[in-house]
Amino acid sequence: MLPLLARGPVNAFADIARRSRGGIVRLNLGPLRPYLVTHPDHVRHVMRDHWQNYLRMGKVWAPVERFLGTTFAGEGPDWEASRKAYQPMFTARHVTSLTSTLADVIAERVGLLDEPARAGRPIEATRTMADLVVAVNTVFFFGEKSSFAEGRRLAREFGTAVKWMNVRQIMPFVPDSVPLPGDRAFAGAVEAIDALVYPLIRKARQDDGHDVLSALCRARGTGQDADRLVRDDLVAALVAGTDTTTHALAWVWPLLQAHPRVAARLYEEIDHVVGTGPVRQEHLPELRYTKMVVQEVLRLYPSGWIMQRFPVAPGDIGGVPIDAGSPVFISPYATHRLDEFWDRPLEFDPERFSPGHEHRRHRYSYFPFGGGPHQCIGRHLFSVVALLTLATIVSRHHPQVRTPGPISPLPAALRPKQPIELHLVPVERRRARSARATG
Template identity: 30%
Template sequence: MRIDPPGPPLRALPGLLRKLAVDRLGMMKDAAGLGDAVRVSMGPKKLYIFNRPDYAKHVLADNSDNYHKGIGLVQSRRVLGDGLLTSDGETWREQRQVVQPAFKPGRINQQASAVAEEAAKLVALLRGYEGGGPVDVLQEITGLTLGVLGRTLLESDLTAHESLAHSFEEVQDQAMLEMVSQGMVPSWLPLPPQARFRRARRELYRVADLLVADRRAAMAGGEPGDDALSRIISAADRRHGGPEQARKRLREELVTLLLAGHETTASTLGWTLHLLERHPEVRARVREEARAALGDGVPGLGDLHRLTYTTMVVQEAMRLFPPVWILPRVAQRGDVVGGYTVAAKSDVLICPYIMHRHPGLWDAPERFDPERFGPRQVADRPRYAYIPFGAGPRFCVGSNLGMMEAVFVTALVTRDLDLRTVAGHRAVAEPMLSLRMRGGLPMTVHAVS
């Protein structure tokens, strides 16, 4: 029998919708408390929240063609346009096909030395703060991830473009404003957030144009260009349409790659280092493993297989704080998910942040415990219980590079430095396009005893 999912009591609905604006994680927790399938009515609109692995599998994989990108990502189209994060259908398939070769394991494995070099640079930079005042470790990590992105996927130096990280923050702030207001705040209003967004968008497009021009010059000089940027440019040149349309698509696809290529890994590393500082016994095991596997050197590709516990630590950090904290979709046609009816054109949410804390799937789900990712434990869990990189056809194309980067950086930083959170600082998860850390991560740097 097909039935509608249960909804909140009428008296609870205003509070639930208010949390959509001020406490999105709290709203998702409240909804999960009502069951694994919940329907929230917002006037004529319906929002479905599904919180079981088999439900997630249906939406994200089995019937993925019926579910296009949804709230949050739709609002990001003002700057990302039809980039890989926001596009659907044939446009998305074409874009994925263009960039996929740049992410093949063989090519990513060849980038291991570049990732390790950038990780060593981060350690050297942080060491300069040793014994001194606090440093925003998250800000320095963001610089690292942009450096890795530039070297591995764009064949470009992004260190000269310090405005990128701040510009992306402004873009995400605007996307969330439009999501919670359901687009009811006109974009032409001269409000401060709107003005900041327009400045940020101009800056991102300026950087994108510079990167494209530089890469075109290199390609004209005979470089083979197997990187993602070269592939995007070549594909744009093959498309029909005028130069303005080509320029627009190039901007959208490159800005999307810049955002997705650094933001999620920076978020993962920030939360990982924060959790290690809070759990010294886990940090000690990571340090011991890094010393045994790497000695005094930097990691190479083969060392990934020796940094098994460090990998488990990163995986557990992504369980508690998945960088892609929510997977919003819009049902194109009516559907049935786990026996529950889903109305056409309604919003559907799969929330890894909540599912990764499901008490029916995880023992003591709020506890930080890397042992959850031992081989036996992984084999005993449903496949879709853990989806930090999404799932189905839209599974994150950069997952292998992101994991390599996170493991290498975690191992080197933990082996060589002792990072301590500034007294009184409280790490707060801020659910934007990724699950970033509000206010950064101020820490002091000390020598390893």
């Protein structure tokens, strides 16, 4: 296992799952002997049917708790209270009602790309998508209470904290009393995050609003520890929703570049529905092919690619005995690549998601947003943001990727390993050029 993992754990897990045809595998990671569970029936067993025996706790989860607390990132009554507090802000209906605000934020960020496009200067895809997601999250979570610059600082500190949290997670056998490289950077990042977040919480308590932070403050009241609970809820959701969204959006561009026919159909749909923009709420249901493209991007690059669970009592999954206390890993990235459940699983083909096909699929053969009680609360927000982002960019530019492939995913929310250089060809110029070519 270790040499395989050294080459990259993301594809190592997927290769092992493919070789075992979705059978349960016990991985030998030295002192750690986790199970890799990828068959859709088994995934449903862990995530939905027997979820109370497979909890987010234990040594592998402890570093997460140190960063994000035990509310939204945990289990039990505190987690339930977080979910309840968040629910109304993340329903499809509420998110859709905010479409025009989100569309304005996205249009403003995409407008900044006109200048490099005119100058013929390339942009970097992951960084550009990251800025766009920061802008969206800042408005969605904080309304007018925060700024893009502050959101960017927060995102940078999240990056540092998550990086060093992951180091502790892959070495759960190292006691906390033994220092590891990165412990200080982790503590510094958490301190910086708290220094940004607590003043925002105080502001929200004085100046009520329709943003997520104000709703959290109302839901948690003002009792003892209320501010810490709001801080934990807020940071957990922001961390869960920032890099996942960013990296999923970044993968769109190399996939379109490698599949010109898909790109052409997407351009055509967006041109037909949105024209030169701006994108409006009523356009979204019309962007059917764009939605299929987004779903297929999330099949190949489900940025929440690995989930961990701790079996509290011994279990049995499909006849395989499971030891209590040995971590169970679930990976949509691996399940989405199983030949047993997908035709040509390694090929990018949005047609899989044409209407009607979902009935022919196992519910847990496609689960980029997880399932069961912990299913992602941000999935509707992601869908709206993804459609708005693609439609807004493509109505103005046809991005061309110049970075030679293949581009590989890193374990950190499947971040593309290489910078992705995008050349933005303004739509008008492209139309004029193809008219000249045909004329």
